[in-house]
Amino acid sequence: xxxxxxxxxxxxxxxxxxxxxxxxxxxxxxxxxxxxxxxxxxxxxxxxxxxxxxxxxxxxxxxxxxxxxxxxxxxxxxxxxxxxxxxxxxxxxxxxxxxxxxxxxxxxxxxxxxxxxxxxxxxxxxxxxxxxxxxxxxxxxxxxxxxxxxxxxxxxxxxxxxxxxxxxxxxxxxxxxxxxxxxxxxxxxxxxxxxxxxxxxxxxxxxxxxxxxxxxxxxxxxxxxxxxxxxxxxxxxxxxxxxxxxxxxxxxxxxxxxxxxxxxxxxxxxxxxxxxxxxxxxxxxxxxxxxxxxxxxxxxxxxxxxxxxxxxxxxxxxxxxxxxxxxxxxxxxxxxxxxxxxxx
Amino acid sequence: xxxxxxxxxxxxxxxxxxxxxxxxxxxxxxxxxxxxxxxxxxxxxxxxxxxxxxxxxxxxxxxxxxxxxxxxxxxxxxxxxxxxxxxxxxxxxxxxxxxxxxxxxxxxxxxxxxxxxxxxxxxxxxxxxxxxxxxxxxxxxxxxxxxxxxxxxxxxxxxxxxxxxxxxxxxxxxxxxxxxxxxxxxxxxxxxxxxxxxxxxxxxxxxxxxxxxxxxxxxxxxxxxxxxxxxxxxxxxxxxxxxxxxxxxxxxxxxxxxxxxxxxxxxxxxxxxxxxxxxxxxxxxxxxxxxxxxxxxxxxxxxxxxxxxxxxxxxxxxxxxxxxxxxxxx
Numbered sequence: 046x047x048x049x050x051x052x053x054x055x056x057x058x059x060x061x062x063x064x065x066x067x068x069x070x071x072x073x074x075x076x077x078x079x080x081x082x083x084x085x086x087x088x089x090x091x092x093x094x095x096x097x098x099x100x101x102x103x104x105x106x107x108x109x110x111x112x113x114x115x116x117x118x119x120x121x122x123x124x125x126x127x128x129x130x131x132x133x134x135x136x137x138x139x140x141x142x143x144x145x146x147x148x149x150x151x152x153x154x155x156x157x158x159x160x161x162x163x164x165x166x167x168x169x170x171x172x173x174x175x176x177x178x179x180x181x182x183x184x185x186x187x188x189x190x191x192x193x194x195x196x197x198x199x200x201x202x203x204x205x206x207x208x209x210x211x212x213x214x215x216x217x218x219x220x221x222x223x224x225x226x227x228x229x230x231x232x233x234x235x236x237x238x239x240x241x242x243x244x245x246x247x248x249x250x251x252x253x254x255x256x257x258x259x260x261x262x263x264x265x266x267x268x269x270x271x272x273x274x275x276x277x278x279x280x281x282x283x284x285x286x287x288x289x290x291x292x293x294x295x296x297x298x299x300x301x302x303x304x305x306x307x308x309x310x311x312x313x314x315x316x317x318x319x320x321x322x323x324x325x326x327x328x329x330x331x332x333x334x335x336x337x338x339x340x341x342x343x344x345x346x347x348x349x350x351x352x353x354x355x356x357x358x359x360x361x362x363x364x365x366x367x368x369x370x371x372x373x374x375x376x377x378x379x380x381x382x383x384x385x386x387x388x389x
Numbered sequence: 390x391x392x393x394x395x396x397x398x399x400x401x402x403x404x405x406x407x408x409x410x411x412x413x414x415x416x417x418x419x420x421x422x423x424x425x426x427x428x429x430x431x432x433x434x435x436x437x438x439x440x441x442x443x444x445x446x447x448x449x450x451x452x453x454x455x456x457x458x459x460x461x462x463x464x465x466x467x468x469x470x471x472x473x474x475x476x477x478x479x480x481x482x483x484x485x486x487x488x489x490x491x492x493x494x495x496x497x498x499x500x501x502x503x504x505x506x507x508x509x510x511x512x513x514x515x516x517x518x519x520x521x522x523x524x525x526x527x528x529x530x531x532x533x534x535x536x537x538x539x540x541x542x543x544x545x546x547x548x549x550x551x552x553x554x555x556x557x558x559x560x561x562x563x564x565x566x567x568x569x570x571x572x573x574x575x576x577x578x579x580x581x582x583x584x585x586x587x588x589x590x591x592x593x594x595x596x597x598x599x600x601x602x603x604x605x606x607x608x609x610x611x612x613x614x615x616x617x618x619x620x621x622x623x624x625x626x627x628x629x630x631x632x633x634x635x636x637x638x639x640x641x642x643x644x645x646x647x648x649x650x651x652x653x654x655x656x657x658x659x660x661x662x663x664x665x666x667x668x669x670x671x672x673x674x675x676x677x678x679x680x681x682x683x684x685x686x687x688x689x690x691x692x693x694x695x696x697x698x699x700x701x702x703x704x705x706x707x708x709x710x711x712x713x714x715x716x717x718x719x
Contacts, residue, residue: 059587059601064616064628070593073585103585135633241674244608333674347675 048094049087049124049204050147050174052140052167053080054159055101058182061245067308069183076100076158076181077107079193083156083179084112086197088123091205095124096150098143099133137166144170153204154363156196160185161339165232168219168360175203175214175361183307186233186263186270187217187339191365198378199368207377213368218260218286218323219359224336225350231338234259234269235354236291238335238342246341249306251313254291256329258321258354262287267304268340272313275301277320286356288327290317326355405677408450408607410685412442412664414475415466417693419638422465422482425697426642432484433495438466440637443663444569445470447610448537448630451618457505457523459516459538461569462497463636464509467539472504479696485703491714492706514547516540517566521553524562524627535621537565543574545588557627558595564627565617566592569604571636576648589631597627604634605661608670635661 053076062068077100084095099105105128112126129146133139140159144167147155156177157167164178164187177200178188202208220231237255238248248254261281262273273279273287276299294300297314305311321327329352335342336352346352372378419439426435438445441463449470452458460467468478473489481488482496489501500508507519516538523536540550545568557564568588572579585591592599600617603609610632617628635657639646671677 056587056601059589059599061600061613061616063598063600064613064620070590070599072590072593073587101580103587103590241676242608242670244606245602245612246609345670345674347673 046093047091047205048096048150048152049092049200050143050150050152050155051080051083051095051097052143052147052155052157052159052163053098053100053104054140054157054163054181055104056135058160061247062184062249062306065247065249065309066306068306071181073101073103074107077104078111079158079179079181080104080108081111083193083197083200084123084126085121086194086199087201087204088121088197090198090201090207092124092201095126096147096152097126097128098139099128099131101133137162140166141170143167148172148174153206154200156200157188159188161187161233162341164188165230165339168217168232169230171360173361175363177363177365184267184340186261186266186268189365195369196363196365199365199372200363202368202372202377203363208368208371212282213364213371215282215362215364215367217281217359217362219357220258220260220286221355221357222336222338222344223351223353223355224344224346227344229338229343230359231258232260232359233339234337235329236269236337237329237332238337239332240335240342241333241345243335243342243345246343248337248340248342249309251291251305251311252293253334254313255332255334257289257291258286258327259289260286260356260359264303267307269305271303272301272305272315273318275303276315276318284323286321288317288319288321289315292316321354321356323356323358326353328353402677402681405671406681406685408446409664409667409671409677409682410689411446411449411470412607412667413685413689414692415439415442415445415469416664417689418465418469418475418479418696421693421697423638423642430701431482433497434462435482435496435642436463436640437636437638437642438463440657440663441569441571441604441632441634442466443607443610443667444567444604444632444634445539447607448565448567448614448618450611451615452505452535452537454505455532456535456537457507457520459507459519459523459536460509461516461539461541461544462509462511462513463541463569464499464539465496468499468501468506468509471506473499473501473506475692476696476699477501479693480700480703483700483703484706485700486706486710487700487703491710493710493714512549514540514544514549516544517550517553518556520564520566521556521560521562524557524564524621525560527563528560533563533622535563535565535618537567537618539567539569541574542568542570542572542579542583542588543577544568545570545591546574546583551591554591554595554597554627554629558597561624561626563621563624565614565621566627566629567614568629568631569634570631571634573636573640573648575640576644576646578648587631589629592629597629599629599631601631601633604632605663605666607663607667
């Protein structure tokens with residue numbers, strides 16, 4: 046039986062950025078609707094079963110109401126939906142545990158609804174099961190904002206084995222981060238902050254920032270990857286990442302004006318940029334403060350801690366645009382009729 | 390609102406120790422009351438705040454003496470963090486004339502307007518309308534005062550709270566609504582009784598920011614409350630902060646808590662305790678030594694001992710006292 050996993054983080058999109066920037070509020074009811082639309086895409090191309098992390102009343106209530114109402118009315122055939130039987134902690138442990146459960150159930154792909162942080166956690170635990178990363182907010186660099194129905198079709202075609210290989214399935218880059226004995230990862234960026242405590246986690250005060258590492262650099266994005274993108278663009282497929290030394294604009298070699306967060310355009314000083322090759326381990330300048338991984342302060346460190354950052358191969362991701370181009374070029378969805386009774 | 394402290398910054402270190410002292414004072418006050426209430430010497434109901442200390446302390450760190458708060462039935466922590474006299478509070482809870490309200494209020498009506506404490510409140514959802522009044526007054530008089538209300542997850546479902554969210558947003562009042570979501574409205578699980586995962590999301594419907602905060606982490610509370618209060622003070626309008634937190638004792642003293650899982654509190658105490666996390670954080674950062682915090686523990690224990698001894702020995706109110714502190718002179 047072809048199955049797909051879904052991890053929808055019900056807690057994403059409620060942090061301090063609602064106060065200090067114009068970051069969007071992503072409603073859990075809309076996340077539930079997104080999962081419903083995802084199911085229609087998955088079901089249309091033959092996925093029979095979807096395993097999903099429990100998501101609480103706001104999200105799963107919206108989803109189950111949709112399933113009861115729309116499915117009956119339209120006579121749709123959707124994949125059988127089953128929630129994982131797991132104890133919820135309301136933190137990152139949930140996504141980690143859910144990814145392990147999904148691997149055990151042999152899913153062909155995992156769809157993640159969340160931000161950079163959720164994807165970071167899932168990617169650490171999902172091995173080589175391809176991820177389809179759907180953004181549930183405006184503040185993300187790794188996942189894409191796109192229609193879940195189409196993402197469901199693309200993910201279903203990968204899970205059923207009808208679409209294989211690059212560029213439809215891509216190996217993303219990742220940083221392995223070591224702070225003393227502690228090991229962690231980042232998909233988009235690692236940034237040193239002078240904040241002494243993890244506190245409210247989000248990172249938006251550019252005056253506090255020091256060393257920064259990015260796996261890709263996109264001037265059209267928001268946040269650190271955009272800062273790097275204005276200095277030296279790096280594609281998601283390029284075989285290198287980038288290191289930047291940040292500082293106050295007044296003392297910097299280069300000053301870039303960038304959207305550091307939704308609703309917040311600011312100037313950032315950059316003094317020193319260089320490429321980081323795959324496998325290269327770069328020591329970070331010692332300092333007291335925090336390390337932010339993918340935009341959130343995660344680790345409190347002392348100036349006595351040895352910190353290293355290494356660029357390594359990361360998770361496999363489903364590239365929806367590439368899948369759909371491949372599908373069109375090979376006429377995979379031409380000459381067929383969606384069968385609401387039978388699934389495909 | 391940067392949380393940067395350097396070891397050479399003595400002011401920063403002193404401040405860190407004082408925040409610890411506030412949290413430790415609340416904890417010691419509540420744990421002692423838990424013991425003393427069982428003796429039967431304390432009249433009335435007592436609802437204890439232990440476990441939620443980081444919320445009161447992190448929020449009040451940003452308030453001045455002329456800012457006002459409106460509290461809940463679980464109000465001891467808010468009162469201590471806002472600056473109410475600890476001995477006066479203990480005497481009040483014992484119903485003594487030396488109490489902060491002359492023994493007439495008890496645990497659920499502790500108030501001290503001189504320090505901006507409008508009162509603990511036996512009415513669930515009673516605080517939000519009061520701070521709308523604070524906000525309106527500050528706006529009309531052109532001051533930069535801020536009102537902060539505390540409400541529980543149960544109180545968040547009260548009409549008074551929802552009406553206040555509307556009023557504050559419609560009138561752009563300098564108010565912060567703090568919802569202390571400790572998972573239970575009396576004996577009813579929030580998951581059962583409250584629609585939606587995050588109470589903070591209700592703010593969206595009123596057009597104000599809503600933020601979810603880990604209420605066990607002082608620095609998370611401090612940072613978010615700092616932004617919200619500064620925003621209100623600067624004319625940015627109201628906001629809602631939902632603190633995800635846990636209480637260590639029952640809804641009231643004497644509550645058997647049969648609705649809680651076995652070992653639930655023990656697990657929280659060993660993994661998320663706000664005092665433990667705070668001590669670990671500031672000592673690992675090299676900002677404060679364990680010995681400094683141990684000294685605070687000793688001092689606070691002595692203070693609470695004295696408060697209980699003095700409260701027990703203090704004189705009872707007399708019948709004539711019924712005719713004072715009332716609106717009409719007799």
